[in-house]
Amino acid sequence: MKNDLLLRALKGETIARPPVWMMRQAGRYLPEYRVLREKYGFFERCQTPELACEITLQPIDIVGVDAAILFSDILVVPQAMGLEVQLVESKGPWLPDPIKTESDLKRVRIPDVNETLQYVFDAIRLIKKELNSRAPLIGFAGAPWTILCYMVQGKGSKTFDEAKAFCYTQPELAARLLQMITDTTIAYLKEQVRAGADTVQVFDSWGGLLGPDDFENISLKYIRQIVQALKDEVPVIVFAKGAWHSLKPMADTGAAGLGIDWCITAGNARKFAGDNITLQGNFDPAKLLSPIPVIQQEVRSMIKAFGNKRYIANLGHGILPNVPVDHARAFVDTVKESEVHFAAMP
Amino acid sequence: MKNDLLLRALKGETIARPPVWMMRQAGRYLPEYRVLREKYGFFERCQTPELACEITLQPIDIVGVDAAILFSDILVVPQAMGLEVQLVESKGPWLPDPIKTESDLKRVRIPDVNETLQYVFDAIRLIKKELNSRAPLIGFAGAPWTILCYMVQGKGSKTFDEAKAFCYTQPELAARLLQMITDTTIAYLKEQVRAGADTVQVFDSWGGLLGPDDFENISLKYIRQIVQALKDEVPVIVFAKGAWHSLKPMADTGAAGLGIDWCITAGNARKFAGDNITLQGNFDPAKLLSPIPVIQQEVRSMIKAFGNKRYIANLGHGILPNVPVDHARAFVDTVKESEVHFAAMP
Numbered sequence: 001m002k003n004d005l006l007l008r009a010l011k012g013e014t015i016a017r018p019p020v021w022m023m024r025q026a027g028r029y030l031p032e033y034r035v036l037r038e039k040y041g042f043f044e045r046c047q048t049p050e051l052a053c054e055i056t057l058q059p060i061d062i063v064g065v066d067a068a069i070l071f072s073d074i075l076v077v078p079q080a081m082g083l084e085v086q087l088v089e090s091k092g093p094w095l096p097d098p099i100k101t102e103s104d105l106k107r108v109r110i111p112d113v114n115e116t117l118q119y120v121f122d123a124i125r126l127i128k129k130e131l132n133s134r135a136p137l138i139g140f141a142g143a144p145w146t147i148l149c150y151m152v153q154g155k156g157s158k159t160f161d162e163a164k165a166f167c168y169t170q171p172e173l174a175a176r177l178l179q180m181i182t183d184t185t186i187a188y189l190k191e192q193v194r195a196g197a198d199t200v201q202v203f204d205s206w207g208g209l210l211g212p213d214d215f216e217n218i219s220l221k222y223i224r225q226i227v228q229a230l231k232d233e234v235p236v237i238v239f240a241k242g243a244w245h246s247l248k249p250m251a252d253t254g255a256a257g258l259g260i261d262w263c264i265t266a267g268n269a270r271k272f273a274g275d276n277i278t279l280q281g282n283f284d285p286a287k288l289l290s291p292i293p294v295i296q297q298e299v300r301s302m303i304k305a306f307g308n309k310r311y312i313a314n315l316g317h318g319i320l321p322n323v324p325v326d327h328a329r330a331f332v333d334t335v336k337e338s339e340v341h342f343a344a345m346p
Numbered sequence: 347m348k349n350d351l352l353l354r355a356l357k358g359e360t361i362a363r364p365p366v367w368m369m370r371q372a373g374r375y376l377p378e379y380r381v382l383r384e385k386y387g388f389f390e391r392c393q394t395p396e397l398a399c400e401i402t403l404q405p406i407d408i409v410g411v412d413a414a415i416l417f418s419d420i421l422v423v424p425q426a427m428g429l430e431v432q433l434v435e436s437k438g439p440w441l442p443d444p445i446k447t448e449s450d451l452k453r454v455r456i457p458d459v460n461e462t463l464q465y466v467f468d469a470i471r472l473i474k475k476e477l478n479s480r481a482p483l484i485g486f487a488g489a490p491w492t493i494l495c496y497m498v499q500g501k502g503s504k505t506f507d508e509a510k511a512f513c514y515t516q517p518e519l520a521a522r523l524l525q526m527i528t529d530t531t532i533a534y535l536k537e538q539v540r541a542g543a544d545t546v547q548v549f550d551s552w553g554g555l556l557g558p559d560d561f562e563n564i565s566l567k568y569i570r571q572i573v574q575a576l577k578d579e580v581p582v583i584v585f586a587k588g589a590w591h592s593l594k595p596m597a598d599t600g601a602a603g604l605g606i607d608w609c610i611t612a613g614n615a616r617k618f619a620g621d622n623i624t625l626q627g628n629f630d631p632a633k634l635l636s637p638i639p640v641i642q643q644e645v646r647s648m649i650k651a652f653g654n655k656r657y658i659a660n661l662g663h664g665i666l667p668n669v670p671v672d673h674a675r676a677f678v679d680t681v682k683e684s685e686v687h688f689a690a691m692p
Contacts, residue, residue: 158504161666165635211608211630244590245609262557263591284557289511320507 010235017339019066024318025059052123074142080116098154121195128196139197143204145219208242261316266305299334356581363685365412370664371405398469420488426462444500467541474542485543489550491565554588607662612651645680
């Protein structure tokens with residue numbers, strides 16, 4: 001592979017500079033993406049390998065990131081498990097028949113991923129061919145708790161209180177559903193790897209809504225199974241936004257990397273997570289709306305705080321749709337220029 | 347005062363049991379509140395002292411909390427400063443003409459609070475009379491950063507990226523606006539105290555959206571001024587949701603109490619904040635949707651973890667509208683019963 005910085009960072013090698021990519025880098029801030037969004041529906045873009053491939057490669061060519069991440073959505077999993085999922089542009093996900101009771105659970109199945117999600121693996125094979133070893137490809141899935149949030153609440157929420165109430169009032173039912181999602185996700189990620197994903201990231205977007213005990217019982221318990229099942233095949237990155245309090249148990253899962261958001265300093269993240277794991281993050285996505293000189297200065301501070309060992313430069317959450325492309329490029333370029341900085345260090 | 351547990355907890359006295367109140371306790375989960383909501387608009391309820399008084403006292407009578415908190419809204423401050431603020435039921439706040447540029451700032455003034463917010467002080471005097479020393483009254487205001495969020499973004503947001511971008515791209519303008527809000531808030535809270543508020547809480551609902559450095563520069567710097575101006579008159583409680591990383595500097599402001607959310611353990615909160623401050627929180631509001639026996643068990647665990655010294659039992663955020671009243675009462679009653687538990691301790 002021509003650029004294997006990401007994989008080397010995940011292995012813990014000391015490299016000339018940190019690798020850089022951005023969560024949601026294949027997305028709405030790119031005019032080239034918006035052109036395709038005008039022409040094709042969201043799931044059409046996910047389900048058509050040629051479109052998914054084109055979108056996945058856009059940020060490699062346009063902003064020069066060090067890794068590609070599969071263009072898809074975490075909600076293809078509940079879809080494959082039997083639930084209807086709609087993605088309404090600018091309104092977010094909508095599941096018309098969410099899970100509320102034991103009888104609702106009968107509508108949910110652990111699918112044969114090769115039947116239901118074949119289009120993802122086809123996209124991965126095509127992307128790998130088109131990438132032609134220029135950079136690694138990151139596969140991904142949602143964490144079971146985050147998937148349950150949508151399956152139960154039926155839509156986005158600030159609090160996901162209905163999803164939580166489901167777990168608190170019907171804990172055995174919740175455990176059964178979480179285990180079904182976990183089993184599906186393991187099969188799904190294993191097939192992503194078989195199709196060519198070089199590493200996988202598990203996104204627990206709503207992990208930060210849970211207190212430490214609930215995070216262990218409702219989320220991390222299942223993430224741990226996923227990491228255990230995958231970690232001998234590829235390095236696994238876990239990103240539970242907001243779950244700073246559980247960086248240590250997350251590091252102990254066997255993950256190779258941990259995503260962190262901007263609300264924790266590099267020093268605290270390293271202290272909490274320990275030395276044997278790669279940290280990934282943690283630029284405030286809203287800061288990409290700053291003037292470019294401010295972005296450059298803040299990126300340099302971030303890299304100085306994390307260093308180039310066991311570190312992957314990224315945002316602390318997905319890139320915002322209103323970020324100018326040249327600001328995203330300034331972020332990436334400033335990380336790349338840190339090579340000079342590290343070379344000059346005594 | 348017949349029940350001064352809250353004030354004694356804020357002073358650091360060891361008491362028989364922790365006092366208990368709930369953020370948003372005067373609100374939508376109460377049928378008695380919903381009756382008034384049907385008849386009067388939101389700001390009508392805030393601006394009519396008899397209505398504000400009746401709503402403020404409802405949770406004292408109905409669920410038996412140890413303190414009343416003024417029924418009002420943090421957005422009366424931007425309203426008094428010259429901006430139009432609408433509160434659309436179930437949609438949230440809406441400011442039709444938000445602040446974006448230097449010329450927009452000309453529409454903002456530091457008002458005479460006795461002219462613009464007289465109705466609040468009238469409500470406080472009436473509440474104090476009706477409370478008749480049964481329990482203390484908590485006054486409040488939003489933190490300047492949180493108020494700026496609405497003034498700039500114009501509505502609720504998951505990320506308040508436009509408010510952040512305003513601070514990052516026009517830092518001097520942002521500092522001027524933050525200082526104007528701070529000056530207004532100090533005058534406003536001083537008059538609340540003069541009218542009879544026994545303590546005041548500063549709500550930084552969106553403090554947790556800022557990284558540690560930004561939190562200091564954009565938020566805490568101004569909260570500190572407010573605490574300094576008020577702390578010799580009444581004990582001040584600061585609640586910056588999600589800002590666990592800054593509990594120490596927040597404790598150092600001179601505040602008597604710090605609100606904390608449910609994503610931090612009692613042990614970590616005490617370790618980070620130090621021993622010389624009262625902690626307030628931190629029950630997950632969604633957990634009030636659990637069956638009552640689960641609520642009772644979880645409340646007991648919480649109190650055991652915090653103890654009865656320098657602690658006020660509360661939620662980690664506002665009570666949700668869909669919480670049954672008997673669940674709220676179970677929360678309050680379980681805290682009150684802890685007196686027996688503490689008495690039995692060796």
